[in-house]
Amino acid sequence: MANFVSSIRFSDPYFSVLLMLGIGVGMAVAFVLLSQALGPKRYDRVKYSVYECGVDPFTTASVRIPVKFYLIALLFILFDLESAFIYPWAVLFRQLGWFGFIEMGIFILILLAGLIYAWKKGALEWQ
Amino acid sequence: MMEPAAYLLLSGILFGIGVVGVVARKNALIILMSVEIMLNGVNVAFIAVGSHLGDVTGSVFAFMVMTVAAAEAAVGLAILIAIYRLKETIDITELNVLKW
């Protein structure tokens, strides 16, 4: 261990980077801990009430939301991010030519397979 | 080109917040969100270094991380829903069927 510490040369340009990372992580930890230690803790009705853009709440927040919403949301997250792959491809579409077209076709086909599967399994049914 | 050190500081802060969140929180949903913050911190580092070096590897890596994070979130949320249906809570300290 002593060997390891002495092997760090403080003139190393990377040392400053490591120092920055250390400070970053340290600050993050400090923020979280300090806010827990110093922050005022007042527990009253208003604090525990639901925040509805300043309007007085008229129901509790723990309404049962049908699980259908979660399913749609999950599917949205997945397909939404896959579409992120299409943007760089679209920018370079002309340069990539037919090769890029076919490759993206395969990619979209696999996504489509996923969509059809979800559909057939009834994940998109909304009764 | 700006030095990547500032971005690395940001990435360190994000990663640290994520780690603290995972370790300190009891609500599984918050822990999941903290993991996502960690991954976003990693992404910042990748993109900063990649653009500093003029290398696309960093950006490509960030894309992959985003996709993987989405898949992880989907599976994680599904597991949370399943556990909530059985137990009506997602507080990890109350999961004690198996000894920790």
Added chain:
Amino acid sequence: MSPIPIDAAALLTGLRCILPEILVVATAIFVLFVDLMIPEENKRILCGISLIGVVISLFSVFLLGPARISGFSGAVVHDGLGAFFEIVILAACALTLLMATGYSEWEGTHKGEFYSLLLLSTSGMMFMAKGTDLMTVFLGLETLSIPIYVLVGFHRHRMSSIEGALKYFLLGAFASGFFLYGVALMYAATGTTKIPALAAMLLDARLAANPVFLAGVGLLLVGLAFKVSLVPFHMWTPDAYEGAPTVVTAFMSAAVKAAAFAALIRVLLLTFGGLQPVMWKVLWALSVLTMTVGNLSALLQDNVKRMLAYSSIAHAGYVLVGLVSGDFLGGQAALFYLLVYAFMNIGAFGVVILIAQKEDEGYDIRNLAGIGFKYPALGAFLTLFLVSLGGIPPTAGFVGKFYLFSAAVKNGYIWLAVLGVLNSAASIYYYLRLVVYMYMVPAEGEMPVPRPSRLAFSAALFASGAAVLLLGIFPGSALDLAARSVLSLLM
């Protein structure tokens, strides 16, 4: 805006390089769609289709042979090491599939997704074993992990299953965050994520002393240590293994471990030249801790599944003994041991599935009482696998441990070998305790009736049993294969 030229030859080489993976993924998608078409009572076909896909993929591995094929500008490579681990992983997957139909029907959870997820996870493992770019390794890691999280929680009405899944998921996602940050730091220090390029740069001593790089290597190691469940990163293992459907536990303990070790071996053996002075101490400590904590905790367990989970932690420690020296001999021993471990562990879990009538309560050690004489075949099989896990000749487990510890001795890590042997001796106590229960403890009250084995299930047990005996008595050719695989990496 000139068109980007496409190198068709390179593309074809790349596709040839990942042919086994393509076959597995294609089978997975096919199974998913066949599942939509067929009625509930015919789900058994899916297992057959999956098995055929796995066998074809295994065949393609042999077809490609040990020759080195590099694809996708060096992101994946098919070499001896990759081929060796593909064989281990596909064999584990095939054995799991053989056991899965019967198991799913007994537990009443027969679903098409099960096979699809198993195959997708297998493809991720294969990519992980072949990845020469840290990006490929990461994607492989996630492709293997995400389906496994789902499979662990597959019995979603059983609290222990879903709870194991949540714990595994949260810690696994946390660990992959560390893995990624490690990669990011290594990338920041070197500007590359390709493992061979990193290895070449490490010949420069300045990089090996660079704090950012070292921090990156450390975080990467933590991420991989989570997956192979090294102490102190093992907290999820007993819970996930106990909660998961038992076939999934068998698969995880054999295949996930093999895949994560494949990546670890590739990274460690290639980068060892530069990192040796720091690295061997870390690995030494991890190995001793893992063996000791795993074995001591296993001693205390009355639940057979949980005991095997702790024993699998201890076995990760044994494999690490081979990697401490980071040389050819140790690498060969580690590879051979991972192959052997896959067979003996899946076999042991297989017998335990038959004896336990249901999940959760069925795995108590008292259920084994008196089984040995009443059901001689089951008793003999379980004894064989346990004897092998304990490392007693003439089984494969003995040969594997012998090579691991002698590699450590030859490289001068005498104490490590001594601690390993002591640990191994302690482990014999809890393995033989099960045997004692089977043959010497009379059953209290009514003896449980094991499940009637299916043809496929028996085939899996026979195959594992035969492999354990054959590799124990004639280890020569498998050791040769392991040696050539490691050499292909070092050359």
